[in-house]
Amino acid sequence: MADAHRTVPIGIPRLLLVEDNADDAELTRRALARAHIGNELTLVTNGEQALDLLYRQALNETEEVGFILLDLGLPGMHGREVLERIWSDRRLRHIPVIVLTGSASDEDMLRSYKSGAVAFLRKPVEVDRLIHAVSELPEYRLLIARVKTSA
Numbered sequence: 001m002a003d004a005h006r007t008v009p010i011g012i013p014r015l016l017l018v019e020d021n022a023d024d025a026e027l028t029r030r031a032l033a034r035a036h037i038g039n040e041l042t043l044v045t046n047g048e049q050a051l052d053l054l055y056r057q058a059l060n061e062t063e064e065v066g067f068i069l070l071d072l073g074l075p076g077m078h079g080r081e082v083l084e085r086i087w088s089d090r091r092l093r094h095i096p097v098i099v100l101t102g103s104a105s106d107e108d109m110l111r112s113y114k115s116g117a118v119a120f121l122r123k124p125v126e127v128d129r130l131i132h133a134v135s136e137l138p139e140y141r142l143l144i145a146r147v148k149t150s151a
Helices: 022-034 047-058 079-088 106-114 127-135 138-143
Strands: 005-007 014-018 041-044 065-071 097-101 119-122 148-150
Touching: 014 022, 014 047, 022 041, 022 127, 041 047, 047 065, 047 079, 065 079, 079 097, 079 106, 097 106, 106 119, 119 127
Parallel strands: 014 041, 014 065, 065 097, 097 119
Antiparallel strands: 005 148
């Protein structure tokens, strides 16, 4: 049996996953694929890489990231600092950020929302909750591309 061919609509923005744990990154990638999310996914493993990519985008040197899935517990620069830098930069603050975390802390959730997060989800990622979070925000609905698969 041939692999399914995915048809991704042109002009759909890329998702940026900022996740240092390879297992969590793979689970997230698989969950997105199972839900037929067709956005291209770029993975970086720390906050410095994420900000470098986003700053290059702001200078029109890279393809556009339309959505960020951000782990809070990153090595080096903490995910909260990444979120604060995105929110404080007028060139980047339009990019919606969903915080992904294993933390059950209400303080982490409140700080994330105060720093510009549009949603706060606990890991492992449940794609239905991700899609629901996005669909509750009408201005972001078009950023998630569902794709049809065919054999």
